[in-house]
Amino acid sequence: MVLAGTFRAHATAVVESDSIGDGTAIWAYSHVLKGASVGRRCNIGDHCYIESGASIGDDVTIKNLTAIWEGVTIENGAFIGPGVTFTNDVYPRSPRMKQAENRYRGREWLAKTVVGEGATLGAGSVVVAGLTIGAHAFVGAGAVVTHDVPSFALVIGNPARVQGWVCVCGSRLEFVQTSTKCESCGMKFRQTEKGLEPLRPPGGADA
Amino acid sequence: MVLAGTFRAHATAVVESDSIGDGTAIWAYSHVLKGASVGRRCNIGDHCYIESGASIGDDVTIKNLTAIWEGVTIENGAFIGPGVTFTNDVYPRSPRMKQAENRYRGREWLAKTVVGEGATLGAGSVVVAGLTIGAHAFVGAGAVVTHDVPSFALVIGNPARVQGWVCVCGSRLEFVQTSTKCESCGMKFRQTEKGLEPLRPPGGADA
Amino acid sequence: MVLAGTFRAHATAVVESDSIGDGTAIWAYSHVLKGASVGRRCNIGDHCYIESGASIGDDVTIKNLTAIWEGVTIENGAFIGPGVTFTNDVYPRSPRMKQAENRYRGREWLAKTVVGEGATLGAGSVVVAGLTIGAHAFVGAGAVVTHDVPSFALVIGNPARVQGWVCVCGSRLEFVQTSTKCESCGMKFRQTEKGLEPLRPPGGADA
Numbered sequence: 001m002v003l004a005g006t007f008r009a010h011a012t013a014v015v016e017s018d019s020i021g022d023g024t025a026i027w028a029y030s031h032v033l034k035g036a037s038v039g040r041r042c043n044i045g046d047h048c049y050i051e052s053g054a055s056i057g058d059d060v061t062i063k064n065l066t067a068i069w070e071g072v073t074i075e076n077g078a079f080i081g082p083g084v085t086f087t088n089d090v091y092p093r094s095p096r097m098k099q100a101e102n103r104y105r106g107r108e109w110l111a112k113t114v115v116g117e118g119a120t121l122g123a124g125s126v127v128v129a130g131l132t133i134g135a136h137a138f139v140g141a142g143a144v145v146t147h148d149v150p151s152f153a154l155v156i157g158n159p160a161r162v163q164g165w166v167c168v169c170g171s172r173l174e175f176v177q178t179s180t181k182c183e184s185c186g187m188k189f190r191q192t193e194k195g196l197e198p199l200r201p202p203g204g205a206d207a
Numbered sequence: 208m209v210l211a212g213t214f215r216a217h218a219t220a221v222v223e224s225d226s227i228g229d230g231t232a233i234w235a236y237s238h239v240l241k242g243a244s245v246g247r248r249c250n251i252g253d254h255c256y257i258e259s260g261a262s263i264g265d266d267v268t269i270k271n272l273t274a275i276w277e278g279v280t281i282e283n284g285a286f287i288g289p290g291v292t293f294t295n296d297v298y299p300r301s302p303r304m305k306q307a308e309n310r311y312r313g314r315e316w317l318a319k320t321v322v323g324e325g326a327t328l329g330a331g332s333v334v335v336a337g338l339t340i341g342a343h344a345f346v347g348a349g350a351v352v353t354h355d356v357p358s359f360a361l362v363i364g365n366p367a368r369v370q371g372w373v374c375v376c377g378s379r380l381e382f383v384q385t386s387t388k389c390e391s392c393g394m395k396f397r398q399t400e401k402g403l404e405p406l407r408p409p410g411g412a413d414a
Numbered sequence: 415m416v417l418a419g420t421f422r423a424h425a426t427a428v429v430e431s432d433s434i435g436d437g438t439a440i441w442a443y444s445h446v447l448k449g450a451s452v453g454r455r456c457n458i459g460d461h462c463y464i465e466s467g468a469s470i471g472d473d474v475t476i477k478n479l480t481a482i483w484e485g486v487t488i489e490n491g492a493f494i495g496p497g498v499t500f501t502n503d504v505y506p507r508s509p510r511m512k513q514a515e516n517r518y519r520g521r522e523w524l525a526k527t528v529v530g531e532g533a534t535l536g537a538g539s540v541v542v543a544g545l546t547i548g549a550h551a552f553v554g555a556g557a558v559v560t561h562d563v564p565s566f567a568l569v570i571g572n573p574a575r576v577q578g579w580v581c582v583c584g585s586r587l588e589f590v591q592t593s594t595k596c597e598s599c600g601m602k603f604r605q606t607e608k609g610l611e612p613l614r615p616p617g618g619a620d621a
Contacts, residue, residue, distance in 0.1 A: 087288065096284065126330055
């Protein structure tokens with residue numbers, strides 16, 4: 001582990017970006033490319049790849065064996081499990097194949113993905129390009145996400161379907177009629193037509 | 208990046224094969240073993256592994272975090288997404304376990320896989336050993352392929368099932384009765400009992 | 415490949431543990447942390463990560479691109495396929511997020527996983543934390559394991575369900591009423607309410 005400015009990088013890592021926040025750690029055999037942006041106090045495990053144009057907020061945890069492509073934005077406090085697979089093209093072909101050359105001349109193929117604040121992408125999950133994972137949502141291990149995920153929703157399966165709701169702290173929420181209180185941290189929510197809404201802002205949840 | 212002969216390899220890559228085509232690029236922390244064959248103008252992302260006995264054609268794109276084993280053949284112009292998992296044994300046990308030693312003395316355990324010309328294996332997909340993915344077929348993200356995939360078929364899910372058909376260029380095809388024309392590139396197809404058949408050879412599709 | 419004591423490690427591997435058994439091989443870009451325990455005659459493929467607190471028995475095969483976390487125990491003779499994803503937290507959040515700090519102060523979040531003797535985890539499978547995979551069980555490629563797996567059971571799918579039974583040697587077992595004999599190696603079993611029971615101990619199977 002060597003100290004490079006104010007972030008740390010393992011001796012085997014390759015860090016080409018000059019936009020990495022204070023207190024971030026980048027572990028073995030990981031590669032952060034020039035033009036990638038990584039926030040403060042992040043932890044990036046072994047064998048990761050952060051591409052030019054990827055944007056990662058503060059306090060994000062990225063476990064091992066994950067590649068974050070151009071077009072992927074990960075907001076503050078998100079958890080990206082081991083072996084999570086992102087994409088940035090809805091119907092990829094090899095750009096080197098003659099019949100696909102036209103499509104890859106421009107940038108219209110690039111589909112963006114947003115992982116909201118404090119969300120969790122479970123181990124081995126796969127996220128199809130062009131989707132938004134809502135704040136504090138929870139994608140279960142091995143899920144294949146093919147639609148947007150509402151904030152606070154728990155989704156599992158292939159394709160991933162909403163199976164319940166979770167608190168900011170990660171605990172499952174059980175609803176009595178249309179409102180609930182997290183039994184673990186005490187935070188309160190109500191159900192609306194669009195999904196879940198905290199009754200107090202997340203930052204005040206443990207007040 | 209260093210120039211080794213006529214292909215390029217990242218400084219952290221380990222390239223032991225002497226059969227790598229002109230114009231191919233091999234990126235960080237990737238390992239190409241002696242006896243592996245890689246064609247021309249390929250792009251092999253970070254954290255890949257190409258085993259002795261694997262065979263890769265020309266113009267192939269292999270994204271990050273993929274291992275290509277002995278027994279796997281990837282034909283010209285195919286796209287292998289990030290985190291795709293191949294296999295070459297239908298019911299693997301640890302060869303070091305006493306009760307499995309007999310089975311691994313010979314080579315009968317080795318089951319071959321072929322990925323046809325211009326096919327796509329979506330991000331995080333898994334391919335069971337011994338199968339053929341037809342030319343220009345499209346395996347969706349996170350699919351688990353347990354049967355042969357017809358040429359031009361789109362398969363998704365676990366286990367993967369045919370959900371539609373795609374053009375050489377990657378666009379979805381909508382059939383009017385038994386024939387169709389790609390709205391993106393204009394290529395024409397007809398449906399037969401065995402699957403899809405182009406009305407003109409793929410090479411002339413964009414003529 | 416360099417000889418370090420009595421095990422071998424590729425020149426690009428980082429081995430910090432002083433608890434690695436005789437005859438074990440650790441391949442390229444793999445990282446074995448201080449405090450990880452690896453038995454004798456194991457084979458650990460490229461791009462693997464063995465964390466402090468992980469415990470691996472003798473004669474284990476771990477294929478490429480797998481991370482073995484603290485809390486995971488792999489017993490003798492198991493086979494861990496390529497791209498297998500383990501976990502050790504049932505509802506992870508980023509420990510760096512303010513609202514999750516409390517939870518990660520202690521160690522109650524840590525959920526243990528056991529992979530029994532001679533079991534197989536198929537390529538690309540995902541194992542939710544806190545489960546036991548029984549001895550000689552077989553988890554199919556791409557399966558997402560969300561419940562304990564009985565010894566000798568074959569499970570597939572997302573979520574993984576029992577689809578049949580396998581012998582110690584890996585072959586499928588076909589039952590005539592309540593007992594069966596492996597057509598490949600001759601081992602005999604009977605079905606009980608709890609699952610499968612060998613009529614002779616596995617060690618004597620090929621006697």
